[in-house]
Amino acid sequence: MTDTWIILGATSGMARAFIRDMAEEGHGLILCGRKQEVMEEIANDCRARGAGFVDLMPIDMRDPDSFAPIVEKASGLSGMTNVAVFTGTMPPQDQIDANPALIDGTIADSFTGPARFLTLIAPQLEQRGGGSIVGITSVAGDRGRLGNYVYGAAKGGFATYLSGLRNKLGRAGVHVMTVKPGPVDTPMTWDLGKQPFMTTPEAVSADIRRGLKRRRNVIYTAKIWALIMLVIRMIPEPIFKKMSF
Amino acid sequence: MRWKTDSYAGWGRALRATGDLARPDRRADLDSAIAPAIGKRRSYGDAALNDGGRAIDMTRLDSILSFDEDTGLLEIEAGMQLGDIVRVFSPRGWLPPVLPGTGFATVGGAIGMDVHGKNHHNAGSFGQHVTRIRLLQGDQRRTITPRNRALWQATLGGLGQTGIILSATIQMKRCAGPVMTVTERRAEGWDEHIAMLDASTASYCVGWIDATATGQALGRGIVEEAEPARGLIPRRGAPKAVPLDAPHFALSAPIVKAFNALYYRRVPDHGRTVVRSMPDFFFPLDKIHDWNRLYGKRGFHQFQCVVPLGEKDRLRDMLDLIAGSGLASPLAVLKRMGAGRAGYLSFPMEGYTLAVDFPARAEAPDLIATLEQMTVAAGGRLYLAKDALATGERIKAMYPDWPKWRDAVNAADPDHLLETDMTRRLTLRSPA
Structure with a gap:
């Protein structure tokens, strides 16, 4: 029986390798995103790689009306339903400072949109008594810092939501995994200069799959970030507030 | 395309270049051929370097476009790595007809170098199994086949000088097992x-x-x-x-x-x-x-x-x-x-x-x-x-067909936008 993966943010640079790996494992894919043309390219590639089936659904994290058709589509499928959330936007902090209205969209893309979607689909997974939810948050969500704290707040909010969802759905046998990537070599980071401990979409996918197999709750990718963030979280606030990195 | 300045090297790391690099993530991001295309840089020397100029990293344009299970014709984007083709298709009984010593080599690179493998004595070179190539010349896209004679022969093993290779169709070979x-x-x-x-x-x-x-x-x-x-x-x-x-x-x-x-x-x-x-x-x-x-x-x-x-x-x-x-x-x-x-x-x-x-x-x-x-x-x-x-x-003394290559390439890229450190070092595109 084919399992299905619903991918939110299917055109994101971070999702590319995970989508391909799921296709090569023969899973069915429901790719959800905004750029129809790019999604067609991805769908074609996934079919050639051996995906059980590939469906495309438009979604906009800022438009919750686009969620219901996807949830409905999933309800008609046999096998386990799984969801991976790759959505998120990171406007530079100085642009946000100049235009606070950007905050709403940033929060919707990384937090409230995904949270509403997952809340809508969670009963289905609960009912089937299985399946996995993978939420991509960020190391930026572990502590607010000078450079990107609105993005960080959105990711941090989503991480807290996932922790609660795990608490709830874990009882029904549904696996909820929080993935916290450090910098990943995608278009988002291409011209940001040298990034510390940068990883690749391929390595992120490998880490996610390993985490799924071991039913991990929270993973960092690259792994070194677990250690780095442990240290960063332990810095006392009076000192942290004077730091800039 | 978004550009960044970076330093990069050939596989041998003895030769390096510094220049502006772009790496389109999606097909639509690549609008015109204004710089040489590079892949995973498995050429040892300077074939994939453009010091002081621009280069377009093609490694994210690596989708499978189509595969015909009956004929074995596979169309893939130029950035796809040969090792990935092996991973996806060998369990299904198909193999690229020619494989060089590294699976990190991209399809574009395999064409640009007309690579060979451990079966060269009976299978020939990689380019002999390519049936169609999509090229980006300036802002024009065109499809070429062996019927394009001079342009075709200047593209296979042609160091990427006839245009940016976007995608290619290769005739896969049946294999007994994985x-x-x-x-x-x-x-x-x-x-x-x-x-x-x-x-x-x-x-x-x-x-x-x-x-x-x-x-x-x-x-x-x-x-x-x-x-x-x-x-x-x-x-x-x-x-x-x-x-x-x-x-x-x-x-x-x-x-x-x-x-x-x-x-x-x-x-x-x-x-x-x-x-x-x-x-x-x-x-x-x-x-x-x-x-x-x-x-x-x-x-x-x-x-x-x-x-x-x-x-x-x-x-x-x-x-x-x-x-x-x-x-x-x-x-x-x-x-x-x-x-x-x-x-x-x-x-x-x-x-x-x-x-x-x-x-x-x-x-x-x-x-x-x-x-x-x-x-x-x-x-x-x-x-x-x-x-x-x-x-x-x-x-030039070793390659008797070099003048034909030079003429075809200079016609295909008259503004010399695709020159690399290698073509300059070897003055391959000069009159003599």
């Missing part, structure tokens, strides 16, 4: 080594050569013959990476000599037959990511030449010189090639090819220059995918 049965035998010296390569009837055949052995043992090595087969894929350990540049003595003469002696004895006296996964057989070194760092900061050069069948004694002289130099590294390959080649600047010719790595020490360029002279004297040629040191004069 593993390889590999027979390994020791060759005790040069004559035996050559005789074994000559006598082989296997689909895939290559010799590893101990380039440090001298005297009676000169030319000793291990001949590998292989066929695709059914079976269970042996488990492969997770790839390891070389985390930092090794110190310069890591590949010093006594260490290499000792390593080679052990490596030679790895195969028992009477030979053996083993089952290997496809990646282990085709891409043995890909298991060690960034193995080029073993050569330290200075990097290394690979010398690869081919000489006609009748000139094998000259090849022996070259090996003699290499073995006596104390510069050779463990990576040395001897192979009998067929005549198959697809383009004007394609490397293969019927004969024997020898490839040896040298750390980029002060003595290396002189040794390589001598080897180049000996290659010319033997009527052979150098492989541009490996070259970092030759002169234009020498290369």
Whole structure:
């Protein structure tokens, strides 16, 4: 029986390798995103790689009306339903400072949109008594810092939501995994200069799959970030507030 | 496209470039061919470098466009790595007809260098199995096939100078199964080594050569013959990476000599037959990511030449010189090639090819220059995918079709937007 993966943010640079790996494992894919043309390219590639089936659904994290058709589509499928959330936007902090209205969209893309979607689909997974939810948050969500704290707040909010969802759905046998990537070599980071401990979409996918197999709750990718963030979280606030990195 | 300034190198790391790089993530991001396209930079020298200029990294344009299960025609984007094609299609009974020694090579690179593999003697070069190419010339997209004669032959093995290769259709080959049965035998010296390569009837055949052995043992090595087969894929350990540049003595003469002696004895006296996964057989070194760092900061050069069948004694002289130099590294390959080649600047010719790595020490360029002279004297040629040191004069003398290539390329890219450090160093696009 084919399992299905619903991918939110299917055109994101971070999702590319995970989508391909799921296709090569023969899973069915429901790719959800905004750029129809790019999604067609991805769908074609996934079919050639051996995906059980590939469906495309438009979604906009800022438009919750686009969620219901996807949830409905999933309800008609046999096998386990799984969801991976790759959505998120990171406007530079100085642009946000100049235009606070950007905050709403940033929060919707990384937090409230995904949270509403997952809340809508969670009963289905609960009912089937299985399946996995993978939420991509960020190391930026572990502590607010000078450079990107609105993005960080959105990711941090989503991480807290996932922790609660795990608490709830874990009882029904549904696996909820929080993935916290450090910098990943995608278009988002291409011209940001040298990034510390940068990883690749391929390595992120490998880490996610390993985490799924071991039913991990929270993973960092690259792994070194677990250690780095442990240290960063332990810095006392009076000192942290004077730091800039 | 978003550009950033960065420094990058060829695989040998002896030659570097600094310039603006863009890496389109989606097809629509690439609008015009205003700079040379580069892939995973597995060419050793400067073929993928454009110092002071721009280059477009194609590695994220790596989708499968279509595959016909009946005919085996596969259309893929230029940035797709050959190892990925093997991973996806070999379990389904299909294999790229030609595979070079690294699975990280991209389709675009395999075309631009018209690469060959361990089956060259019967399958020919990579370009001979390409049926269609999509090129971006300026802001025009066009499809070319062998019917485009001059443009086609200038594109296959053409160093990416006729346009940016967007995608290609290749004729895949059926394979019996997802593993390889590999027979390994020791060759005790040069004559035996050559005789074994000559006598082989296997689909895939290559010799590893101990380039440090001298005297009676000169030319000793291990001949590998292989066929695709059914079976269970042996488990492969997770790839390891070389985390930092090794110190310069890591590949010093006594260490290499000792390593080679052990490596030679790895195969028992009477030979053996083993089952290997496809990646282990085709891409043995890909298991060690960034193995080029073993050569330290200075990097290394690979010398690869081919000489006609009748000139094998000259090849022996070259090996003699290499073995006596104390510069050779463990990576040395001897192979009998067929005549198959697809383009004007394609490397293969019927004969024997020898490839040896040298750390980029002060003595290396002189040794390589001598080897180049000996290659010319033997009527052979150098492989541009490996070259970092030759002169234009020498290369042009080795490639009689060079003027045809130059004319076709200069017509296809009249503004010289696609020139690389290699085409400039070798003055390949100049009148003479």
